[in-house]
Amino acid sequence: MTRRSSIVSTAPATAEPAASSSDLAVRLRGIGKRFPGVIANDDINIDVRRGTIHAIVGENGAGKSTLMKILYGVQAPDSGTIEVNGSEVNLHSPSDAIKVGVGMVFQHFMLADNLTVLENVVLGAEGLHGIGGKARAEIQRISDAYGLGIQPDRLVEELGVGARQRVEILKVLYRGARIIILDEPTAVLVPQEVDELFGNLRELKAEGLSVIFISHKLDEVLSVADEITVIRRGTTVRTVTDTAGVTARQLAELMVGSELPSPSTEASTVTDQVLLRVRDLSLPSDDGRPLLDSISFEIHRGEVLGIAGVEGNGQAELVESIMGMRPTARGLVEVDGVDFSARTTRERREDGIGYIPEDRHRHGLLLDSPLWENRMLGHQSRPPSVKHGLIDKGAARADTQRIIEEYDVRTPGPDVLARALSGGNQQKLIVGREMSSDPTLLIAAHPTRGVDVGAQAAIWQHIKDARRRGLAVLLISADLDELIGLSDRIEVILRGSFVGTFDPDDVTPERLGSAMTGAGEGK
Amino acid sequence: MGLGLASAALALLAAFAITSLVLLAAGDPVGDVWAQLLKWPEQRNWANIINNACTLYLSALAVAVGFRMNLFNIGVDGQYRVAAFTAAVVAGEAWLPGYLNTAFAIICAMAVGAVWAGIAGVLRASRGVSEVISTIMLNFIATYLVAYLLREAAVKEEGSNQIATKEIPEGSWIPGIPFGDFEIYGFVVIAILCGVAFWFVLNRTRFGFDLRATGQSSTAAIASGINVKRMTLGAMMISGAVAGLVGLPIIFGESHSYGSTFQSGLGFAGIAVALLGRNHPVGIALGALLFAYLDEQSNPLQILVGVSPQIVAITQGVIVLTVVISYELVRRYGLRLEQREVARALNAERTAKAEEVSA
Amino acid sequence: MSIPATTTGVAERPPAPQVRRTLPRWWPVAALFAILLALSVLEAVTGADDLLSRGTVAATLVAIVPIMLAGLGGLWSERAGVVNIGLEGMMILGTWGAGYFGYHYGAWAGVAGAILMGAVGGLVHAIATVIFGVDHIISGVAINIIALGAVQYLASLTFVGLPGGGQTQSPKIPDVPSITIEPLGDALGKVAEKDIFFLSELAAVFQAMVTNLSVLVVIAMLLLVLTWWVLWRTPFGLRLRSCGESPAAAESLGVAVLRYKFVAVLISGGLAGLAGGFLAMVASSNYRDGQTGGRGYIGLAAMIFGNWRPGGLLAGSSLFGYTETLGLRQGGDSVHALLLGLAVLALAAAFWQVRQQQHRTAVLTGVVAIVLGVLYFALDEVPSDFVNMTPYVATLLVLAFASQRLRMPAADGQIYRKGSAG
Amino acid sequence: SDDSNEPESGGDDTSSAAPTSDIKVGMAYDVGGRGDQSFNDSAAAGLDQAKEEGLVSDETQESEAEDGEAESAREERLRTFADAGYDPIIAVGFAYASSVGKVSEEYPDVHFAIIDDQSLADSANVASLVFAEEQGSFLVGAAAALKSKTGHIGFVGGVEVPLIGKFQAGYEAGAKAVNPDIKIDVTYLTQPPDFSGFGDPAKGKTAAQGMFDGGADVVYHAAGGSGGGVFEAASEAGEGNWAIGVDSDQYNTADPSVKDVILTSMLKNVNVAVYNYLKEVSSGTFPTGVNTYDLSVDGVGYSTSGGFVDDITDQLDDYKQQIIDGKITVPTEPAK
Numbered sequence A: 001m002t003r004r005s006s007i008v009s010t011a012p013a014t015a016e017p018a019a020s021s022s023d024l025a026v027r028l029r030g031i032g033k034r035f036p037g038v039i040a041n042d043d044i045n046i047d048v049r050r051g052t053i054h055a056i057v058g059e060n061g062a063g064k065s066t067l068m069k070i071l072y073g074v075q076a077p078d079s080g081t082i083e084v085n086g087s088e089v090n091l092h093s094p095s096d097a098i099k100v101g102v103g104m105v106f107q108h109f110m111l112a113d114n115l116t117v118l119e120n121v122v123l124g125a126e127g128l129h130g131i132g133g134k135a136r137a138e139i140q141r142i143s144d145a146y147g148l149g150i151q152p153d154r155l156v157e158e159l160g161v162g163a164r165q166r167v168e169i170l171k172v173l174y175r176g177a178r179i180i181i182l183d184e185p186t187a188v189l190v191p192q193e194v195d196e197l198f199g200n201l202r203e204l205k206a207e208g209l210s211v212i213f214i215s216h217k218l219d220e221v222l223s224v225a226d227e228i229t230v231i232r233r234g235t236t237v238r239t240v241t242d243t244a245g246v247t248a249r250q251l252a253e254l255m256v257g258s259e260l261p262s263p264s265t266e267a268s269t270v271t272d273q274v275l276l277r278v279r280d281l282s283l284p285s286d287d288g289r290p291l292l293d294s295i296s297f298e299i300h301r302g303e304v305l306g307i308a309g310v311e312g313n314g315q316a317e318l319v320e321s322i323m324g325m326r327p328t329a330r331g332l333v334e335v336d337g338v339d340f341s342a343r344t345t346r347e348r349r350e351d352g353i354g355y356i357p358e359d360r361h362r363h364g365l366l367l368d369s370p371l372w373e374n375r376m377l378g379h380q381s382r383p384p385s386v387k388h389g390l391i392d393k394g395a396a397r398a399d400t401q402r403i404i405e406e407y408d409v410r411t412p413g414p415d416v417l418a419r420a421l422s423g424g425n426q427q428k429l430i431v432g433r434e435m436s437s438d439p440t441l442l443i444a445a446h447p448t449r450g451v452d453v454g455a456q457a458a459i460w461q462h463i464k465d466a467r468r469r470g471l472a473v474l475l476i477s478a479d480l481d482e483l484i485g486l487s488d489r490i491e492v493i494l495r496g497s498f499v500g501t502f503d504p505d506d507v508t509p510e511r512l513g514s515a516m517t518g519a520g521e522g523k
Numbered sequence B: 001m002g003l004g005l006a007s008a009a010l011a012l013l014a015a016f017a018i019t020s021l022v023l024l025a026a027g028d029p030v031g032d033v034w035a036q037l038l039k040w041p042e043q044r045n046w047a048n049i050i051n052n053a054c055t056l057y058l059s060a061l062a063v064a065v066g067f068r069m070n071l072f073n074i075g076v077d078g079q080y081r082v083a084a085f086t087a088a089v090v091a092g093e094a095w096l097p098g099y100l101n102t103a104f105a106i107i108c109a110m111a112v113g114a115v116w117a118g119i120a121g122v123l124r125a126s127r128g129v130s131e132v133i134s135t136i137m138l139n140f141i142a143t144y145l146v147a148y149l150l151r152e153a154a155v156k157e158e159g160s161n162q163i164a165t166k167e168i169p170e171g172s173w174i175p176g177i178p179f180g181d182f183e184i185y186g187f188v189v190i191a192i193l194c195g196v197a198f199w200f201v202l203n204r205t206r207f208g209f210d211l212r213a214t215g216q217s218s219t220a221a222i223a224s225g226i227n228v229k230r231m232t233l234g235a236m237m238i239s240g241a242v243a244g245l246v247g248l249p250i251i252f253g254e255s256h257s258y259g260s261t262f263q264s265g266l267g268f269a270g271i272a273v274a275l276l277g278r279n280h281p282v283g284i285a286l287g288a289l290l291f292a293y294l295d296e297q298s299n300p301l302q303i304l305v306g307v308s309p310q311i312v313a314i315t316q317g318v319i320v321l322t323v324v325i326s327y328e329l330v331r332r333y334g335l336r337l338e339q340r341e342v343a344r345a346l347n348a349e350r351t352a353k354a355e356e357v358s359a
Numbered sequence C: 001m002s003i004p005a006t007t008t009g010v011a012e013r014p015p016a017p018q019v020r021r022t023l024p025r026w027w028p029v030a031a032l033f034a035i036l037l038a039l040s041v042l043e044a045v046t047g048a049d050d051l052l053s054r055g056t057v058a059a060t061l062v063a064i065v066p067i068m069l070a071g072l073g074g075l076w077s078e079r080a081g082v083v084n085i086g087l088e089g090m091m092i093l094g095t096w097g098a099g100y101f102g103y104h105y106g107a108w109a110g111v112a113g114a115i116l117m118g119a120v121g122g123l124v125h126a127i128a129t130v131i132f133g134v135d136h137i138i139s140g141v142a143i144n145i146i147a148l149g150a151v152q153y154l155a156s157l158t159f160v161g162l163p164g165g166g167q168t169q170s171p172k173i174p175d176v177p178s179i180t181i182e183p184l185g186d187a188l189g190k191v192a193e194k195d196i197f198f199l200s201e202l203a204a205v206f207q208a209m210v211t212n213l214s215v216l217v218v219i220a221m222l223l224l225v226l227t228w229w230v231l232w233r234t235p236f237g238l239r240l241r242s243c244g245e246s247p248a249a250a251e252s253l254g255v256a257v258l259r260y261k262f263v264a265v266l267i268s269g270g271l272a273g274l275a276g277g278f279l280a281m282v283a284s285s286n287y288r289d290g291q292t293g294g295r296g297y298i299g300l301a302a303m304i305f306g307n308w309r310p311g312g313l314l315a316g317s318s319l320f321g322y323t324e325t326l327g328l329r330q331g332g333d334s335v336h337a338l339l340l341g342l343a344v345l346a347l348a349a350a351f352w353q354v355r356q357q358q359h360r361t362a363v364l365t366g367v368v369a370i371v372l373g374v375l376y377f378a379l380d381e382v383p384s385d386f387v388n389m390t391p392y393v394a395t396l397l398v399l400a401f402a403s404q405r406l407r408m409p410a411a412d413g414q415i416y417r418k419g420s421a422g
Numbered sequence D: 001s002d003d004s005n006e007p008e009s010g011g012d013d014t015s016s017a018a019p020t021s022d023i024k025v026g027m028a029y030d031v032g033g034r035g036d037q038s039f040n041d042s043a044a045a046g047l048d049q050a051k052e053e054g055l056v057s058d059e060t061q062e063s064e065a066e067d068g069e070a071e072s073a074r075e076e077r078l079r080t081f082a083d084a085g086y087d088p089i090i091a092v093g094f095a096y097a098s099s100v101g102k103v104s105e106e107y108p109d110v111h112f113a114i115i116d117d118q119s120l121a122d123s124a125n126v127a128s129l130v131f132a133e134e135q136g137s138f139l140v141g142a143a144a145a146l147k148s149k150t151g152h153i154g155f156v157g158g159v160e161v162p163l164i165g166k167f168q169a170g171y172e173a174g175a176k177a178v179n180p181d182i183k184i185d186v187t188y189l190t191q192p193p194d195f196s197g198f199g200d201p202a203k204g205k206t207a208a209q210g211m212f213d214g215g216a217d218v219v220y221h222a223a224g225g226s227g228g229g230v231f232e233a234a235s236e237a238g239e240g241n242w243a244i245g246v247d248s249d250q251y252n253t254a255d256p257s258v259k260d261v262i263l264t265s266m267l268k269n270v271n272v273a274v275y276n277y278l279k280e281v282s283s284g285t286f287p288t289g290v291n292t293y294d295l296s297v298d299g300v301g302y303s304t305s306g307g308f309v310d311d312i313t314d315q316l317d318d319y320k321q322q323i324i325d326g327k328i329t330v331p332t333e334p335a336k
């Protein structure tokens, strides 16, 4: 094994055998996969050494998930060969993959909400320890061994994201997988959870397991991975074996294939004009415990207020209450001096609130409608798309075309179904749509979640530009770097209350993280 | 479009084949049956076909309104029953003269249909009761309710064992449209207008957009500011209002009263037709005509060929199935074609590049 | 469709440590006794003595079974994620199967024939929905149309000319055996006649269960228990349910989703067929056109009412079967008495809602209670049409008050294609 | 007539015996058709008898209605018969009233008969064959009251239509004539447009069981095919409980296991009406106007098979005579 000091390292083309194949857990050669209209994978070559964490990075839609699904037998490749532990395998279904010791944690959780943790874990592997007491004991054993802290008899729907993530990993371990694929496992985790996860991964590695790890967060990748493969437009462009020798920036450039613009820190544009005033906003839940507990804050024109918090502490409820989507919310919401409390969601939108929902598939898009109809969604009471209650298709299409161009949405045109766009491009369309009505207040929940670095920078730029024009922004994000970089002020939310205010100029992700988990103190 | 036609043709062919197989297996005269079914209908039969298609069309339209919003209104049957009864009673009482009476009765029918469907809408919107179940229950309740009211309101003709509501005065009948030597329901015009309105409202108005959006994703609809509960109620009531029209061609064009032999089961047939027509007004029209055609042509089967006319019920059901299956098959075939084209384009690109490099 | 990993949203609640009140395991038994007690009180107060007579209970059992079996069919298929609105059609096929095979080859052949014919319907539904990915509702509706036409056509081919047979009915089918435990039945009968409050009613209930009880009723109840055991206590059941909750997750763990769905729909059809067979063989004694009378749909309603669970399904079918039976027997009086019971119940619910701070619903419920009470005192007997409405109105009312607690399998009704995991 | 002629069950197959007549009859049945063991079957029996006796050609043809069908479907059925040369055409059941009215005008040269309806009495080519069901029902009502020990009897109606109301009205009047204080339970199985009450023995059984359990000891059914369930209920209710059949002598057609509980049957001789009609047609005259079959012509009556009413025939025949003489007028609608 040679250590090279340059990022210009090996591209494991067939010409150069990277390591003796006995050392390899997985060896992919010439993998190709086409979807109607898309080439997801094209001549992919990757070697994963045993006992390592191998990261795969690439832009949205580069083909990472597809490749992993091929390795896990969900989808069949159109061409190429897969070797696991030195012998070639034909994977027709996940059960084939499980048999050869491959396990996968998907980008989107693969859990049945209405089943218990136990049921989710033993499903498909009932032959190992049955579905009863023995299985429960085994789950408990694994959970304790890796410190996963899992209660087997809880319903999955009662679990938070972090716990769900751990259930997913436990599922893989339960099956005795030696090769574990994690597709963007950190997207929804807070730093502490990420650290825990990485701790778990290192433990696995120490036991000789191999981990394939996909993430858009390049510094994470650099901190945990032993080797990194970059994929661009469906092909492997490079494998980096010396992770100490590369920077996130260099990786990003490999991913997009060009130089990145540097994100410039900008001067504050905060004015003294209060735009959003929230007083004593409360939201009771069915069981009496408040989801939001007397929250009060203000946002000025030109100000970005960031909300940090572990997922499930009331961020979504806060956003939805301000948007008028929660009928049981109590308290004052005032925009530009006008009381909005009694208004419907539509009226709030008409009167200047833009809304980027955190779950674009559920709240942001009509997946089976063309883009121009998606342009109308949430704006169906306003020109240019709709006039006097009638739809102006021509105008809607034209304005969609404008968004496509201004926001660099990669699509053949406005008549394509939203479903056909990759996640990042869907997100850009939503951002473009919400900006197009010149809102005075933008509520942005995880505006760049799952979006690649290139698109991320573009979305940030759009938000910054609008802020300069006087836009007030309520920003919710799990990406603390994003929060710190964009916000003028950060509030930490914990169990439905604000527990601390931070100045982004002098706060570290670690301090935020401890405040979010209740371990630290607010100011 | 070409593929769409192909799928329809494929479906009809498959239904033809399956029906023939059934007949063969049963030892019935296959040739004679098809000769009767495919015989060119006489003018009189055409008139019947169009008339029956008219009621089917309205019924299917009512179902389709719900479908577009992901609401499954199984209750058209009950809705049209209460509505037709109401229209017959109101028109029979003739509180207003001439066509005013007609118009008033039609409005009453639509209102009653809307309210009846609205019960399911309210239950769904406020209590989360599945409209499938509530409308089924409401169908049964409607049956008993109308039976009771009919006995209360009925006038019995001397010597007849039928009971019916008071006959509508002739001035309030809707005159037929001449069709050769025969007449078709004047209500056909209203049905066509309903189809046009259906298309326009759904595709060209904000309300229609809201409705379709809610149907596609209620969560996205909420986030976009649509009041989903109100839309649910609204869609259900519109569906019910259209359902209220279903029995009216018969009431105003033929029977002029509501009696115990009033045609039933139109609501369920409407579901099949709506599905066949893919919830599109033109498709529904074709589906309604096809179903009415089969019904009409099969009627004499027993008398002329000695085969139970129920054979066409099998054909009709099979058509519904084969249409959707063939649509799916054709769609998959189209996908594969597209995939192959992409591959070819890619290969061409590659060879071009390779040549460039070697050049 | 990809399954979003996020947990927040309007419908989904963030994880809240739910205060789940754990009821003792025997609560259904307690509830049953409470209901019987309430009915006894009602009998005593109103003098309507048919609410809990042996005849009522026996007829109720017979009325429950077809609905329950159909609902069980729905349960199997929907637990695997396939909506089966074609139950009605499969039941219809079952009635013919019972008539044909029962007449020619004897009672048990009739049972087998009913199951087989229902399974044929299930097969069509499975092929359409699982293999071709047709919308479940469309396929179900088509099956209902086809089945109705098919049995009428088949009947005209097979029953015309047989003694007692015709276009619309089969000859008489031999009976499946019934069970009577005579000494016990007699003893219970004596108690039942004594008119001791509650005890006599209880005796009547048990007497109905040991007198002239068709074996098919017993089999149906066993099937209910078996369903619970298979679906909730075996790996096969876990896999099957996972296909209805999250087929993508199931496939990602190597479960052959399509195969499980296919099998589930077949079983569903068989059960619905048996439901039809029961109608033809036990509830009456031959095949008749239109015999099912929408019970397939009602079975579906009972299943939803029962929250997609066997116990709940039994409760739903019982509500239905009971009110239907009351209506047909001494309908006017019994339903009249029920009005009073309902009024009291609604009043209690209203008070409870007041305590729960749900004032608007409380007012609504209170109004309902008053209307029911007024009706009770204003009428001597409920007109027959309204008597016949009872089961449907009751179902509607109960759903209106309970439906928020219902939860259907998460992927119910969705079309699943292989390779959609991830 | 030719006794070797076997009854034909429809169809146009050429029978061994040469047709003795060229009268081609078209029979349009109501829902249920031939084989319903009830009303339609009775009409079919009349036709069969006429064929057997060579009064009409063997080339008859039959067709039946479907549940809830469109009016045009009924009309088309009649037209198809007429176009195919069938004459006369017999419409079985009042549901055909308006169709016969319409089609008979379109085909003035074709002859029609309709059963259970007299709204077309003035038509030149329509014969109305109607029955005094209330009179026959009166007699079985009297029989029920005479036989009842509990003073409590029941009536199960198939579908709540005016026609069945006549049965109920007569039954109640007859029972009250015997015992003015008698208690009569009445249940209808379904309401139109749900006509399944004529073919749902399960419902019939449950309803009758309810009555027996409640103390009734005689139950009369006018419920077509559902009546089988009423008989079963009576049989299960045990000794001393009776059922009364309807339309034909059901003692002869019911399942042997329940024969012993069939006290009597109210005879509504549709077969006689059809046969008489065809006999007249074969003799060259097409009847028109209203042909009422009542007690005086034995168009309705009660049966004595089984001998269970032998002890009361005198009283029943006395009532019969009073009705024929007009001393008793039987109501045709149940008292509210």
Ligand SMILES: Nc1ncnc2c1ncn2[C@@H]1O[C@H](COP(=O)(O)OP(=O)(O)OP(=O)(O)O)[C@@H](O)[C@H]1O
Pocket: A035, A036, A038, A039, A040, A058, A059, A060, A061, A062, A063, A064, A065, A066, A067, A107, A420, A421, A422, A423, A424, A450
């Ligand atoms: N089932 C599918 N059908 C059609 N196209 C698909 C399918 N799955 C993936 N694709 C396409 O293949 C390409 C690669 O997708 P893939 O999900 O592998 O990207 P990715 O690298 O994982 O992106 P991301 O970072 O957004 O997760 C995309 O362009 C996508 O549109």
Ligand SMILES: Nc1ncnc2c1ncn2[C@@H]1O[C@H](COP(=O)(O)OP(=O)(O)OP(=O)(O)O)[C@@H](O)[C@H]1O
Pocket: A060, A061, A065, A107, A419, A420, A421, A422, A423, A424, A449, A450, A451, C001, C002, C422
């Ligand atoms: N069933 C499908 N049919 C067609 N295309 C699909 C299907 N499933 C996925 N895709 C394709 O997959 C791509 C991305 O899918 P995926 O679910 O992996 O990511 P996403 O959630 O959309 O994006 P991100 O992960 O970046 O947030 C889309 O562009 C879409 O074209």
Ligand SMILES: [Mg+2]
Pocket: A064, A065, A066, A107, A183
């Ligand atoms: Mg991915």
Ligand SMILES: [Mg+2]
Pocket: A061, A065, A107, A423
């Ligand atoms: Mg993705």
